[in-house]
Amino acid sequence: MSLISETGRFFLLMQRVFVLPDRWRMFFRQFPKELEKLGLQSLPIVAIISVFIGFIMTMQTKLNTSNPLLPVYTTGLVTRDTLLLEFSSTILCLILAGKVGSNIASEIGTMRITEQIDALEIMGVNSANYLILPKVVAFVVMMPFLVIFSMGLGLFGGYFVGILTDILTTGDYLIGIQYAFIPYYIFYSLLKSMIFAFIISSVAAYYGYYAYGGALDVGKASTNAVVNGSILILFFNILITKIMLN
Amino acid sequence: MIEVKNVDKSFDGNHVLKNVSAVFETGKTNMIIGQSGSGKTVLMKSIIGLHRIDKGKIEYDGRNLPDMHMREIRILRKEVGMLFQGSALFDSLSVLENVMYPLEMFSPSTKEEMIERARFCLKHVNLEEKAFGLAPSEISGGMQKRVAIARAIALQPKYLFCDEPNSGLDPRTSLIIDQLIHEITQEFNITTIINSHDMNSVMEIGENIIFIEKGVKAWQGSKEDIFHVDNESLNDFVFASELYKKVKKVNQ
Numbered sequence: 001m002s003l004i005s006e007t008g009r010f011f012l013l014m015q016r017v018f019v020l021p022d023r024w025r026m027f028f029r030q031f032p033k034e035l036e037k038l039g040l041q042s043l044p045i046v047a048i049i050s051v052f053i054g055f056i057m058t059m060q061t062k063l064n065t066s067n068p069l070l071p072v073y074t075t076g077l078v079t080r081d082t083l084l085l086e087f088s089s090t091i092l093c094l095i096l097a098g099k100v101g102s103n104i105a106s107e108i109g110t111m112r113i114t115e116q117i118d119a120l121e122i123m124g125v126n127s128a129n130y131l132i133l134p135k136v137v138a139f140v141v142m143m144p145f146l147v148i149f150s151m152g153l154g155l156f157g158g159y160f161v162g163i164l165t166d167i168l169t170t171g172d173y174l175i176g177i178q179y180a181f182i183p184y185y186i187f188y189s190l191l192k193s194m195i196f197a198f199i200i201s202s203v204a205a206y207y208g209y210y211a212y213g214g215a216l217d218v219g220k221a222s223t224n225a226v227v228n229g230s231i232l233i234l235f236f237n238i239l240i241t242k243i244m245l246n
Numbered sequence: 247m248i249e250v251k252n253v254d255k256s257f258d259g260n261h262v263l264k265n266v267s268a269v270f271e272t273g274k275t276n277m278i279i280g281q282s283g284s285g286k287t288v289l290m291k292s293i294i295g296l297h298r299i300d301k302g303k304i305e306y307d308g309r310n311l312p313d314m315h316m317r318e319i320r321i322l323r324k325e326v327g328m329l330f331q332g333s334a335l336f337d338s339l340s341v342l343e344n345v346m347y348p349l350e351m352f353s354p355s356t357k358e359e360m361i362e363r364a365r366f367c368l369k370h371v372n373l374e375e376k377a378f379g380l381a382p383s384e385i386s387g388g389m390q391k392r393v394a395i396a397r398a399i400a401l402q403p404k405y406l407f408c409d410e411p412n413s414g415l416d417p418r419t420s421l422i423i424d425q426l427i428h429e430i431t432q433e434f435n436i437t438t439i440i441n442s443h444d445m446n447s448v449m450e451i452g453e454n455i456i457f458i459e460k461g462v463k464a465w466q467g468s469k470e471d472i473f474h475v476d477n478e479s480l481n482d483f484v485f486a487s488e489l490y491k492k493v494k495k496v497n498q
Binding site: 022023025026110111114115116118119121122123124125126 | 296321323326332335337348350352
């Protein structure tokens with residue numbers, strides 16, 4: 001299928017997704033489950049990666065910028081701005097595209113090949129709206145919290161370099177992460193991550209919804225969801241940065 | 247009653263259904279039979295509206311499906327129950343919740359009334375109460391079929407579709423499921439259409455049988471008529487086994 005027809009089919013699906021639910025009661029029953037599954041269950045992986053990346057980023061920055069002409073706050077500042085601008089939004093979303101994207105695509109794909117989606121359609125239910133809307137909304141709502149959580153833990157990981165090693169003092173690090181702070185970066189990062197959350201969940205749902213065949217095909221749908229979701233994130237990252245930071 | 251008139255359906259130039267016409271009567275178990283790849287599943291999915299037909303009419307008590315708008319189709323589908331080949335129960339819901347699902351979506355009843363109705367349907371298909379709280383994966387294939395039947399009749403449908411209801415079941419359980427479908431059809435006066443290639447089912451409950459061969463309706467009749475047919479392909483299909491050849495001899 002060509003890129004144009006795939007895009008067209010994606011928007012047609014989204015047209016069916018973004019309508020008022022048949023029953024709000026059913027939507028609000030699904031919504032907390034999705035918040036838990038897509039958001040809360042992602043906390044451990046977000047925590048582990050953020051702490052370690054914060055740690056290693058601080059260490060690498062310090063070791064590779066050991067120039068006496070650079071001010072002492074450089075390491076903290078670089079770590080903070082990298083976390084705020086790219087890691088806790090873009091890189092985190094690329095990681096979550098793997099975890100959450102494959103989860104959504106395989107769940108909906110399995111429902112498709114086991115005829116559960118057909119069963120919903122035969123009952124007269126708008127299956128796209130019932131299955132996809134709570135996932136997309138829940139993930140978009142959860143993403144800013146995951147990003148803030150990641151920013152905090154990333155900075156905390158960097159602080160550990162000061163405690164566990166002698167290459168940097170905690171004082172220098174703390175000055176660095178407070179120096180020339182631009183609050184707009186947080187807004188930029190949160191907005192960007194919400195757009196990425198929409199991309200991850202909707203693209204994964206699209207591939208799952210149109211999966212056909214057997215278990216192998218669900219696997220393919222899952223892979224396509226992750227790969228194409230990641231490419232779109234990278235593409236939109238350039239676009240959003242150009243618009244918001246230029 | 248469902249009437250299919252001159253229906254054609256093709257996929258990418260492959261002509262699967264060719265000018266098929268048939269009448270599926272109310273209160274009877276109507277069966278679509280035929281070899282694998284003959285087009286019977288496509289016919290059933292076209293009747294339900296999962297496939298859009300190229301030509302012809304599909305009338306539900308005079309209402310032509312291809313002429314309907316999406317909104318009308320969704321209203322019609324509330325009158326339809328379907329039993330899928332693999333049961334298609336929702337994994338994330340318990341047995342009771344599966345049966346309650348269509349009620350929660352479309353019934354104005356209170357939660358207590360829905361639970362009562364779901365329990366009634368499950369008891370009607372002879373499912374033990376201890377299974378009500380289990381997940382679909384925790385019950386046997388036969389029980390899953392019963393739950394799927396209970397879910398299909400929860401909204402008191404006027405039309406019931408069954409796609410290979412006996413696939414993957416042992417002969418005894420198959421017989422129970424067949425009898426259950428037959429009883430429900432007569433009790434609630436439903437138009438039931440069963441897609442099957444199980445000859446035991448055909449001989450047990452086939453009141454109006456349609457034989458599809460290479461996308462064409464090759465024969466229509468009852469299980470009593472089937473012993474006196476001179477259609478070679480139908481005879482080859484129905485009386486393929488030695489046992490059925492003997493049964494045919496006895497009946498003739």
